[in-house]
Amino acid sequence: MARVVVDVMPKPEILDPQGQAVARALPRLGFTGISDVRQGKHFELEVDDSVDDETLAKIAEGFLSNPVIEDFTVRRIGA
């Protein structure tokens, strides 16, 4: 078994209202020095060693993200 992390983020040219709301709220709350916040999704999958990287990319692209507006990264973090 391996643990696989898939991070899904809005593409840079896509507006991110959730992230902007956090970024605008922080100075009001007394936290300065944060110039940008973007919010995406983080998935952790428990995966058999038989599952190859191509299959993981298909899962990430097809079911965990919307490739029109989001980018994803896949990484294995343990054996």
Place this chain on the structure above:
Amino acid sequence: MARVVVDVMPKPEILDPQGQAVARALPRLGFTGISDVRQGKHFELEVDDSVDDETLAKIAEGFLSNPVIEDFTVRRIGA
């Protein structure tokens, strides 16, 4: 400027309906070997070098996560 990543995940004892929905759908869609999926949030912050780790932990705990039901990790990924 540094880039800071905050990952927020439901605590292990908390049900995760979104993750379970993905985990149950994958075999139907022809993907086997994925035994568990958990879904959380992924934040990327652009942060001045003057912002210390304690401040980042306060932001993550207070505004990016709900510490009753979620765990978070903070890591700096670039200078």
